[in-house]
Amino acid sequence: MDEHEPLHTTQKRLKAIWDAVPDxxxxxxxxxxxxxxxxxxxxDLLVATTLLPVYLPTVAVGASLMYFGDGVAPLFWQRRIGRNGIPFKLLKVRTMRDVRGQDASRGSxxxxxxxxxxxxRKVTIDQFTELVNVLGGDMAMANPRPLLPSDRGLMRDLLTPSEYREWDWAxxxxxxxxxxTFGNESIRLEPQTEEYLRRRFxxxxxxxxxxxxxxxMKILGDTAKIGWSFVGHGS
Known part of the structure; x- marks a missing residue:
């Protein structure tokens, strides 16, 4: 398979949906x-089922590379905070040797x-498994990201009480x-700095x-463009 094919196919599938948006x-x-x-x-269900044939084989390749690298299970569940503040289990592709860490991520x-x-991480393949959560009803395709409790603690420490209440609602x-939107912008920021957390807010x-x-649809389109740019630069 051409290394560009998953992203190229994703863009084409999103464009087909985008063309139908006005109706x-x-x-x-x-x-x-x-x-x-x-x-x-x-x-969300339309986009998730449209992308599933692209994401599933890509996840299989990424997970296999992780497994063959160290022999440890490549998939795991992680507790995140979801709708109405209710925790749920997020399915992820492992990117670290130890999956027990519950502190804030520092990106790629x-x-x-x-x-x-x-x-x-750089091309967000570790997130592709989250289609399971979208199809299962715990997640949407585009909305503010679900965070670890420790990430929410960082936001609470930075923001004023009124700002935190507004962000918690949002x-x-x-x-x-x-x-x-923040997920797409965050790649240009130093993780967990005040600027980073403020921009998330x-x-x-x-x-x-x-x-x-x-x-x-703009968020999804921007995500596909970012992933494509990483692959292109790596060619």
Whole structure:
């Protein structure tokens, strides 16, 4: 398989959905009305099932590389905070030697990540398994990301009480997303710095207030472009 094929196919499939966006039910809903709507859930299921034939073999390759590297199970479940603040189990591709860590991630530059794991993180293949959570109803395709309790603690420590209440509402009003505006921007920021956490606050609140079908598709399109750029630079 051409190394570019998964991302190229993803872009084509997303474009086909995007072309139909103006005619989709709920296309005019915004903010919490869109986040809580059955139309958004329908779009999530449509996108997830459309991407499943692309993501599944890609995950199989990535997980196999991790397993052959150290002989440890490549998939694991991790407790994250979801809709209405209720914890759920997130399915992930392992990128570190030890999957027990519950402290904040430092992205693809995390020194704890194995070499193959850093590559999987950079092109977000470690998140592809989250389609299981989308199909199961715990997650959406696009919304603020589900965080570890320790990540939420960092946000609580940084923000004022009123800011934290607004962010807490924004990040738990709906199903957490596989992808988000902040997730796409965060690759340009130093993880867990004040700038990084402040930008998460801004993006997540904006995603909640300005949510719409069009914004969801933009987030997904931007994610595909970022993944494509990483693959292209590595060629």
């Amino acid at each position: 989709m039910p709920g296309a005019k809903l915004t903010g919490p009305d869109w986040i809580r709507s059955p139309e958004k859930r329908g779009l 530059a995390d020194p704890r990540a194995l070499p193959v794991g850093k590559v999987l 990040s738990t009003i709906g199903r957490p997303g596989m992808y988000s 801004e993006c997540d609140v904006e995603d909640a207030h300005c949510a719409s079908l069009e914004r969801d």
